[in-house]
Amino acid sequence: MGLHGKLVAAIEFKAGGDVFHELFKHKPEHLSTASPIRVQGCDLIEGKFGQVGAIICWRYTHEGKEKKAKQKIRIIDEAKKLIDYEMLEGSDLLELYKTFDIIIHVETKGDIDLVTWTLDYEMRNDDVEHPISMLSYFIDITKDIETHHYGKE
Known part of the structure; x- marks a missing residue:
């Protein structure tokens, strides 16, 4: 049995949590406009x-490498503004991990919207590193979306 892991990052999002949630839920193909360096497209299969x-x-x-990843939406919770994706195939993630799930959750604390990314995974063996660079990648996408929708301060 592989080693299970979980990485979590919460990022303040000034462009409005509803904007972020709706983008991923209804218009993920528009992410390539907000973050063109990181996301080239999203196709509905x-x-x-x-x-x-x-x-x-x-x-x-x-x-620096172009990749593809096929995912299934497992959970959408409107009250929590949560979307849970299960990795099905593609990229190199499933070569390293038996399972790889990505959960995006938006919550409001006071006047602050937080976007929380959770990576939940099982490594194929003990030599596999935790996907810290992937978590950093999602943080960068969040910042790109914020800049695109909110503008630079």
């Missing part, structure tokens, strides 16, 4: 954007 069971394929660049 099966189902409908914004619905549980939908299968999507991301085209993205991570660590």
